[in-house]
Amino acid sequence: MELAEHQALIGIDIGGTKTLAIARTHTGEILGKILEPTHEGIDIASHTVDVYNSLKEQVTQFDLDVSSLGIGIAGLVNVSGGLHRAPNLVNADGLQIQQLVESKVEVPVHVDNDVNCAALAEIENGAAMGAQNALLVTLGTGIGGALIVDGGVYRGAFGMAGEPGHMVVDPDGAMCACGMNGCWEAYASATGLRNLAIRRAESGRLEEISKAVRGKFEEIKSEDVTRAAKKGDAQSVAVIDEFARWVAVGLANCAALLDPELIIVGGGLVTEWDLFEQKIRASFDELLVASDQRSLISIKPAENGEAAGAIGACLLGRAQ
Numbered sequence: 250m251e252l253a254e255h256q257a258l259i260g261i262d263i264g265g266t267k268t269l270a271i272a273r274t275h276t277g278e279i280l281g282k283i284l285e286p287t288h289e290g291i292d293i294a295s296h297t298v299d300v301y302n303s304l305k306e307q308v309t310q311f312d313l314d315v316s317s318l319g320i321g322i323a324g325l326v327n328v329s330g331g332l333h334r335a336p337n338l339v340n341a342d343g344l345q346i347q348q349l350v351e352s353k354v355e356v357p358v359h360v361d362n363d364v365n366c367a368a369l370a371e372i373e374n375g376a377a378m379g380a381q382n383a384l385l386v387t388l389g390t391g392i393g394g395a396l397i398v399d400g401g402v403y404r405g406a407f408g409m410a411g412e413p414g415h416m417v418v419d420p421d422g423a424m425c426a427c428g429m430n431g432c433w434e435a436y437a438s439a440t441g442l443r444n445l446a447i448r449r450a451e452s453g454r455l456e457e458i459s460k461a462v463r464g465k466f467e468e469i470k471s472e473d474v475t476r477a478a479k480k481g482d483a484q485s486v487a488v489i490d491e492f493a494r495w496v497a498v499g500l501a502n503c504a505a506l507l508d509p510e511l512i513i514v515g516g517g518l519v520t521e522w523d524l525f526e527q528k529i530r531a532s533f534d535e536l537l538v539a540s541d542q543r544s545l546i547s548i549k550p551a552e553n554g555e556a557a558g559a560i561g562a563c564l565l566g567r568a569q
């Protein structure tokens with residue numbers, strides 16, 4: 250691996266609203282970083298190539314060569330690097346992004362789902378260090394997931410494993426962004442938390458927040474609920490209780506199937522982990538079959554924050 254010391258890895262995490270790119274050494278030293286908005290309707294392949302070229306320029310100042318480019322994308326990525334169902338990216342469905350980008354750069358290109366990338370970051374230096382069988386769930390606008398099996402990220406037969414957000418938890422339930430009814434993410438994401446709050450406000454059970462938005466319930470944000478709950482507003486605490494219960498429903502379903510040693514919770518809502526932790530733990534233990542007779546499944550927050558996807562995308566090149 251002597252050669253690796255003189256090589257840099259570049260990882261680009263393309264989200265629906267922003268793109269974060271990181272260049273680093275094999276040992277984790279950060280060499281450069283670019284944060285840019287992902288403009289709506291953008292040509293994803295040329296955007297990626299542009300960001301790669303800018304970052305590569307920064308790397309050459311260190312007298313290092315780039316050895317690979319990893320791309321993490323919020324969407325389903327098949328085993329040959331094709332993109333499917335990327336709800337936040339326009340013009341991305343069916344895009345052969347791996348081939349397109351690789352034809353324009355001089356290094357091998359690897360593509361995976363952004364949460365699978367985040368799992369690689371947590372395995373290398375984070376909450377999943379040393380874990381053999383674990384689950385990463387990200388609670389953000391939607392719910393993302395990644396399965397860690399035998400110490401590596403499990404991709405399934407076609408590359409699309411680990412998407413628990415669209416497990417149906419209530420077939421007659423709330424409408425999900427995907428068009429189906431009752432998906433887990435319609436309840437247990439930031440969007441879900443907002444939906445639960447709006448429903449309570451509509452039935453007169455969220456008075457303080459309803460007053461603050463002057464009765465315009467659609468203006469309620471998930472942060473309004475967490476903020477009010479932290480200040481002790483009992484009706485907001487009740488929304489958090491309901492939300493935590495829904496998070497636990499999905500986690501217990503996943504645990505019944507996978508028997509992981511560890512569940513890592515990441516995504517935007519993890520900044521409020523203290524507010525949710527005990528409530529999720531209590532409902533999870535209640536909902537998981539034989540929880541009093543099995544080894545404790547630890548539930549903890551992710552450690553790599555917003556950079557997890559880009560760091561993990563760097564590691565895609567090393568994992569091959």
Ligand SMILES: [Zn+2]
Nearest residue numbers: 415425427432
């Ligand atoms: Zn759905």
